[in-house]
Amino acid sequence: MSRRILVVDLHPARLSLSAALAQAYRDGAQAAGHEVRIARLSEMSFDPDFGHAGFRNAPALEPDLEAFREDLLWAEHVVLITPMWWGGLPAKAKGLFDRTLLPGFAFDPRQRRMGLPIPLLSGRTAHFMLTSDTPSWAFWLMYGQALKRQVQRQILSFVGLKPVRHTHYSPVEHSTPRIRARWLEDTRLLGARAA
Numbered sequence: 783m784s785r786r787i788l789v790v791d792l793h794p795a796r797l798s799l800s801a802a803l804a805q806a807y808r809d810g811a812q813a814a815g816h817e818v819r820i821a822r823l824s825e826m827s828f829d830p831d832f833g834h835a836g837f838r839n840a841p842a843l844e845p846d847l848e849a850f851r852e853d854l855l856w857a858e859h860v861v862l863i864t865p866m867w868w869g870g871l872p873a874k875a876k877g878l879f880d881r882t883l884l885p886g887f888a889f890d891p892r893q894r895r896m897g898l899p900i901p902l903l904s905g906r907t908a909h910f911m912l913t914s915d916t917p918s919w920a921f922w923l924m925y926g927q928a929l930k931r932q933v934q935r936q937i938l939s940f941v942g943l944k945p946v947r948h949t950h951y952s953p954v955e956h957s958t959p960r961i962r963a964r965w966l967e968d969t970r971l972l973g974a975r976a977a
Contacts, residue, residue, distance in 0.1 A: 785817070786816070788859070789807050795824055804820055808820055810974040829841070829877075830878065832881060843881065847882050850882055858906055858907070860907070865954075866913070883941055889942075908943040909972070914952045
């Protein structure tokens with residue numbers, strides 16, 4: 783069954799492993815008959831700083847943020863591909879979420895279940911793909927998979943995207959062309975399965 787898939791390249795640079803993984807996922811998904819859109823953070827122009835505004839007087843969304851929101855509403859499956867920098871998301875990637883996933887769009891703070899706002903983007907699934915120089919064992923054992931937990935639980939699940947799959951490619955810094963080619967092929971196959 784064909785799905786509408788949004789692939790989000792959260793690397794702030796145009797040429798990156800994240801961009802290559804996004805392309806590989808799209809190639810696999812399109813070859814399998816899925817509809818795919820790619821949102822590239824490197825091509826978006828917006829102020830990532832929410833500033834001193836509160837939710838009631840949030841700054842107006844720039845056109846690229848409006849387009850990203852439309853893509854989210856269109857999608858049935860969302861794939862986030864990001865590097866891990868200093869244990870977290872790149873600043874501009876965090877700014878993308880800060881500026882777009884607002885009350886009334888991503889969640890409803892007026893309605894609560896077990897003390898938490900009602901998510902408004904339910905009915906979508908997600909896949910979080912992470913690249914890092916931190917080996918997988920250290921990411922799990924030393925850091926408790928903190929970034930994975932933040933993105934899966936406090937961002938995606940919070941706004942209703944469930945279930946959330948996870949893939950971690952590491953370590954990038956000392957990877958060989960053969961290893962990176964395998965990662966790209968694995969990602970292409972994930973795209974073909976819309977996983």
